[in-house]
Amino acid sequence: MKPMHFRWARPVALLAAVALAASCGLPKAGPNKRQIFAGSVQKQGDAFVVSVNDRVARATAVVPALGFSDAFTNASVLTSDIIRPGDILGLTIWENVDDGLLASAGANATLLEEVQVDGAGFIFVPYAGRVRAAGNTPDQLREAITAKLEDQTPDPQVQVRRLAGDGATVSLTGAVGGQGVYPIERPTRTLSTMLARAGGVVIEPEIAQVTVIRGDQSGTVWFQDLYDYPQLDIALRNGDKILVETDTRAFTALGATAAQARVPFESQNLSALEAIARVGGLLAMASDPTGVFVFRNEAAEISNQVLGRDDLIGAQRMIYVLNLTQPNGLFIARDFVIRDGDTVYVTEAPYTQWTKSLNLLFTPLSTAASADTLFGG
DSSP states (O other): OOOHHHHHHHHHHHHHHHHHHHTTOOOOSSOOHHHHHHTBGGGTOSBEEEEOOHHHHHHHOOOOOOBOOHHHHTOOOOOTTOOOTTOEEEEEEEOSSSSOSSSOTTOOEEEEEEEEOOTTSEEEETTTEEEEOTTSOHHHHHHHHHHHHTTTSSSOEEEEEEEEOOOSEEEEEESBSSOEEEEOOGGGOBHHHHHHHTTOBSSOGGGEEEEEEETTEEEEEETTHHHHOGGGSOBOOTTOEEEEEEOOOEEEEEESBSOOEEEEOOSSOEEHHHHHHHTTOBOTTTEEEEEEEEEEEEOHHHHHHHHTOSOOOSOEEEEEEEOTTSTTHHHHHHHSEEOTTOEEEEEEOHHHHHHHHHHHHHHHHHHHHHHHHHTTO
């Protein structure tokens, strides 16, 4: 019978071997919690490590707002029959005398067909001279011509018609049913109706963003907000460029998750809990639910609020820690907002390295035993 010290010496040696193997840098998905905390400011690192609670979740729940400036929202609806440079007009002028200024002998009406509005926005009318047409409605132009002629012929009557020309137009590009240039007509004087005229959006409405470029100004809104917030359904102007595109925001998922990838957003807002679910959730045999980290460059305003200070300047490296095993851990993860460019990292559970070490030690033994059996050893 073997001495007593031999009975426990072998298990102790085995545990020592496992510990040695675990400390020799076995393959793993990334740094563990201890290594991440070692890079904190508190330990002469350059990142602030913050445990997420309800206060931190509220302070960081800041999503870049989309919307239009007052210059867009305060613009009145454009009259659909505004005359533009290049339009072709037809004029008819009646004079209340037999021998008028414009009419031929025996007639009291003069027809001026195909009068083109020049590049400066003017037309020429005999005896009235150059008259500004661009920017006026046909009725306003009629009044302007009448005022210039009434001093030369009694009670002139003027009719103005638009014969050709698109008037005000906008261009639509991107993820719409029909890209192209569209006139601003009576039914399509606002952003939502013009999008409908172009066949609507051809991507998921939840991730569609609509950008309007007007001169040197631009604004972007969510497509759905056009219907939820009527004030965003702005009036269009001549020359507006409308672009519809997919939301480009994304986060990166790494570590002990079902997938490691750059993951696009699929909704306007995304929580940490939803982000984990988007990559297949935690791994039951590998993930550490107490070590869910979110890496982010945080603006100084939010960093100061989170850390309870006021001396930080510029963007700060922040590492937010979520512990899903806490009594309200899932609620906090549900309330913590993920932002564009975030990195969501899940550490491995501590026993995972031990499991790898055991597999590393026992696999050669199993292989040797199999070989011995095979060759009759």
